[in-house]
């Protein structure tokens with residue numbers, strides 16, 4: 112699929128329609144695809160390349176002042192869910208840079224879109240200089256959002272965190288700089304000084320001066336059901352009573368990402384959003400991790416919550432990030448701007464991704480994402496049944512014991528071995544990496560294995576070899 116890069120009569124449009132460029136791109140795709148076909152499954156590192164990887168990791172540690180989380184360094188070639196590293200190993204990538212690469216590694220359509228973007232006159236767009244694809248990108252997101260909400264406008268940013276900064280500013284301006292914010296326990300929002308304050312992880316705000324007043328609500332606990340809804344609503348009402356008119360917004364991830372892939376039913380959010388709305392508190396939905404990955408493009412649509420949302424932020428799989436808001440929340444001139452919005456290639460690939468998501472049969476209860484989730488559950492449930500010794504009951508963050516060890520929604524999948532013990536899960540993640548599966552953790556105790564597989568391209572049957580590797584890695588984790 113190609114992107115409209117300029118109006119029909121310009122030199123630019125002639126360049127982008129050039130048969131010579133089409134032929135060159137076809138040749139590049141052909142060559143890349145031929146190489147990708149050599150990656151057919153996980154394989155171990157090649158001994159003679161170990162030194163190369165070690166050398167790179169040493170340089171990475173030196174330049175950053177700290178070693179990377181994983182001994183990961185890609186060779187630049189991948190094939191869907193498979194990626195080759197510089198040590199010659201091939202691994203199943205089930206985390207994708209924490210949810211960025213929905214179409215996995217080396218997707219030919221994205222390579223093509225990226226090349227087309229790269230022949231544009233601008234490497235980066237933003238602030239004063241936009242080309243048409245930035246507008247198309249914003250329009251596409253706004254149109255999708257507007258289908259089931261009052262959201263209308265879209266401001267593009269260069270990270271999820273900056274989208275969140277924009278959202279916070281919009282909410283603060285709307286409420287005349289109300290000084291407090293209501294967030295959920297265990298939330299994550301990015302790494303700016305303010306987002307590190309709001310995000311509920313002590314280590315991420317260590318040594319950072321407090322610059323916003325945050326009130327936390329407990330998230331939904333499925334074991335408690337209606338009592339959980341009543342309890343959180345009670346907390347919210349207390350806050351509204353205690354600090355009348357002082358909250359600039361209620362911020363929610365509809366599926367908590369870093370916090371532990373916690374889900375909640377519609378009734379939970381409706382109860383809270385109704386109360387917030389009644390108190391004049393704006394509602395901001397952070398979809399930086401959920402966008403594209405659940406059973407609808409915007410998670411609020413699946414939960415039929417669009418009518419409540421004043422501001423939403425998206426990122427990761429969109430390649431460029433954005434903050435969308437209703438006409439009523441459109442801020443005054445001067446509040447939102449920035450040198451960089453995104454690279455032209457990021458817009459071109461982002462558009463290609465969004466168009467495929469619109470038309471590729473991904474969404475709905477029987478769409479590709481739901482089917483991939485069902486396949487994950489089937490494999491995970493069977494794995495747990497085969498090895499109850501690795502899956503004892505888990506004490507959740509509210510101190511309640513649960514036997515639910517397989518959870519998540521859509522392209523956000525989680526597994527809780529070893530009672531959620533952080534140290535053992537850390538060792539397991541290292542073993543999985545060595546054996547050929549890249550995953551990550553989430554939660555703040557209990558901890559979980561977190562999978563954000565490339566839902567755009569991963570096939571249900573590919574969980575077969577992944578769980579074979581899991582079997583081996585679990586067995587050698589003390």
Ligand SMILES: Cc1ncc(COP(=O)(O)O)c(C=O)c1O
Nearest residue numbers: 270271272299300301368399400
């Ligand atoms: C829910 C949520 N919000 C915001 C962010 C921050 O996005 P970025 O890392 O692009 O700044 C993340 C990143 O993981 C996220 O998961």
